[in-house]
Amino acid sequence: MEAEFALKxxxxxxxxxxxxxxxxxxxxxxxxxxxxxxYHAKGFSxxxxxxxxxxxxxxxxxxxxxxxxxxxxxxxxxLIFANLAPSIEKTLSIMGLFNxxxxxxxxxxxxxxxx
Amino acid sequence: xxxxxxxxxxxxRIPDIELVAIEGLDRMARHMGIPEEKIGEAHVLVTEAVINxxxxxxxxxxxxxxxxxxxxxxxxxxxxxxxxxxxxxAVEQPDIDKKLSSGxxxxxxxxxxxxxxxxxxxxxxxxxxxxxxxxxxx
Ligand SMILES: Nc1ncnc2c1ncn2[C@@H]1O[C@H](COP(=O)(O)OP(=O)(O)O)[C@@H](O)[C@H]1O
Ligand SMILES: [Mg+2]
Numbered sequence: 001m002e003a004e005f006a007l008k009x010x011x012x013x014x015x016x017x018x019x020x021x022x023x024x025x026x027x028x029x030x031x032x033x034x035x036x037x038x039y040h041a042k043g044f045s046x047x048x049x050x051x052x053x054x055x056x057x058x059x060x061x062x063x064x065x066x067x068x069x070x071x072x073x074x075x076x077x078x079l080i081f082a083n084l085a086p087s088i089e090k091t092l093s094i095m096g097l098f099n100x101x102x103x104x105x106x107x108x109x110x111x112x113x114x115x
Numbered sequence: 116x117x118x119x120x121x122x123x124x125x126x127x128r129i130p131d132i133e134l135v136a137i138e139g140l141d142r143m144a145r146h147m148g149i150p151e152e153k154i155g156e157a158h159v160l161v162t163e164a165v166i167n168x169x170x171x172x173x174x175x176x177x178x179x180x181x182x183x184x185x186x187x188x189x190x191x192x193x194x195x196x197x198x199x200x201x202x203x204x205a206v207e208q209p210d211i212d213k214k215l216s217s218g219x220x221x222x223x224x225x226x227x228x229x230x231x232x233x234x235x236x237x238x239x240x241x242x243x244x245x246x247x248x249x250x251x252x253x
Contacts, residue, residue, distance in 0.1 A: 087155025
């Protein structure tokens with residue numbers, strides 16, 4: 001069964017990497033938004049969302065990513081998703097998130113795209 | 116005709132209970148040799164239908180019934196709640212451009228179900244909502 005949501009963060013230069021694991025539900029989405037906000041307040045505007053360890057999301061959790069994108073748009077920031085499972089990629093695509101965020105097949109490729 | 120297999124569950128409202136429904140579906144799908152891609156999309160359909168049934172029922176102690184009927188060709192997901200019902204025609208279509216500047220970022224569940232399913236039937240009245248979702252598996 002899909003695990004409980006957890007979030008790890010890592011900073012590489014001026015890029016914030018947030019790595020999710022488990023079910024991105026309402027609580028998970030809120031955690032993503034509040035951790036992002038912490039770093040955004042410190043000036044981080046380039047973000048990689050590594051979703052390799054998440055296989056299940058729901059629309060409530062993902063709607064918090066729209067909040068992240070909105071804040072990044074305000075200061076020319078950039079969000080790149082990495083390691084998306086096909087059904088998560090499809091979910092984000094239906095929601096139109098790729099009009100405002102990019103996707104790459106690995107964190108390294110996402111970092112290269114931001115460099 | 117391929118034989119159908121069926122799974123019926125009554126879900127109580129406890130956190131992330133939709134994952135239990137998904138787990139049951141996975142077990143059936145693996146037995147039937149259904150492609151991973153289709154299973155992943157079925158996860159989204161089940162998750163959104165179940166969370167809506169609990170969240171919007173307006174009941175203090177809601178229960179949700181779910182039924183999967185599967186053969187090699189297709190999956191039928193039936194989800195029923197006993198809540199206050201709604202008018203699907205009155206639900207506004209979400210739009211990312213509008214959501215970006217709005218305080219209300221949610222409202223994507225029905226759109227995801229419509230887009231990822233092959234057929235979606237919503238029957239709703241003041242005794243509750245019944246959602247029947249067809250997903251082709253080939
Ligand atoms: N089972 C249900 N019972 C009552 N109302 C529902 C049900 N499912 C959906 N709705 C109504 O449809 C709206 C849209 O649902 P959805 O697209 O999943 O977005 P969200 O759940 O984020 O509001 C809900 O806000 C609710 O008003
Ligand atoms: Mg919903």
